[in-house]
Amino acid sequence: MGGFNVSQPFPSVEVKDVDPFLLLHHAEIKVPVHVPVEKAGVGPHPHRGFSPVTFVFKGGVHHQDSRGNNNVVYAGGVQWMNAGRGIIHSERPPKDIFEKGGIQEIIQLWVNTPAKNKMDQPSYFPFTRDQVPFYQSEDQLVKINIAAGELEHIKGPVPPLSLLNAFTADFKKGGRYYFNIPASHNAFIYLLDGKLVINGTTEVLANHAVIFGKDGVGFEAEALEDTRFFSGTGEPLNESVATHGPFVMNNQTETLEAFHDYQMGKMGVLIEE
Numbered sequence: 575m576g577g578f579n580v581s582q583p584f585p586s587v588e589v590k591d592v593d594p595f596l597l598l599h600h601a602e603i604k605v606p607v608h609v610p611v612e613k614a615g616v617g618p619h620p621h622r623g624f625s626p627v628t629f630v631f632k633g634g635v636h637h638q639d640s641r642g643n644n645n646v647v648y649a650g651g652v653q654w655m656n657a658g659r660g661i662i663h664s665e666r667p668p669k670d671i672f673e674k675g676g677i678q679e680i681i682q683l684w685v686n687t688p689a690k691n692k693m694d695q696p697s698y699f700p701f702t703r704d705q706v707p708f709y710q711s712e713d714q715l716v717k718i719n720i721a722a723g724e725l726e727h728i729k730g731p732v733p734p735l736s737l738l739n740a741f742t743a744d745f746k747k748g749g750r751y752y753f754n755i756p757a758s759h760n761a762f763i764y765l766l767d768g769k770l771v772i773n774g775t776t777e778v779l780a781n782h783a784v785i786f787g788k789d790g791v792g793f794e795a796e797a798l799e800d801t802r803f804f805s806g807t808g809e810p811l812n813e814s815v816a817t818h819g820p821f822v823m824n825n826q827t828e829t830l831e832a833f834h835d836y837q838m839g840k841m842g843v844l845i846e847e
Contacts, residue, residue, distance in 0.1 A: 583783035592762045593810035597684040605667045615666035618844045621657035622832045623692040624822040625685040632679035639663035640842030643698045650703025652721045654732045658696040660841030691735045715749030738808030745797035754792045761786040761807040768801025
């Protein structure tokens with residue numbers, strides 16, 4: 575994606591999506607030293623009809639967009655952008671990336687927007703590590719960051735447009751936690767590294783995802799070694815999806831309209847600083 579190698583558990587041959595989650599990318603990028611930082615990363619490009627969300631695990635991401643937002647989110651933070659009716663943005667390494675180790679590790683998640691909100695005005699929500707609340711177990715082996723939704727009566731700061739939970743978790747070896755999931759939600763986890771056993775029976779390795787069936791109300795995760803993972807659950811929208819490149823609409827006509835509006839300049843202009 576954008577010239578970088580990424581892990582993509584979905585969409586795939588086996589799994590189209592996990593409604594309302596459309597796509598998940600995990601990337602660990604060594605920022606090139608022979609390219610100016612302001613030219614590295616992903617340059618200006620448009621979106622409409624969904625939320626491209628970035629969770630930062632190492633380094634940082636410099637976001638600029640055609641609505642005038644200009645912000646850097648470092649490790650532990652998250653940026654949640656509702657593209658709405660259309661926005662152009664870029665995602666570059668921050669200028670101090672080499673002081674931060676020269677590595678960017680991120681998860682980018684595409685979250686579908688309900689049809690009634692696809693033409694809303696765009697919005698952008700950046701949160702630092704300190705602004706994302708977390709739950710920690712008494713034995714200190716389990717830490718779960720709550721970006722969106724709720725866990726253990728702790729609410730995340732992100733205001734999603736549909737009912738969902740988005741957590742990043744850091745389990746030390748031997749850490750164990752039971753995740754309660756609303757019975758109506760679709761749910762998945764993705765391991766950045768380490769190894770988990772789910773419900774005491776299924777081992778999951780790094781760079782693999784587990785897509786859960788809707789036949790229960792939760793799952794138990796136990797770390798067989800130090801493990802970082804992402805957990806997403808959401809009320810399915812059960813709406814038709816028409817995607818093409820950076821646009822996610824409900825039918826092909828709306829997708830063609832998105833291309834036309836972008837070419838006509840209706841999504842704004844981004845001149846990077």
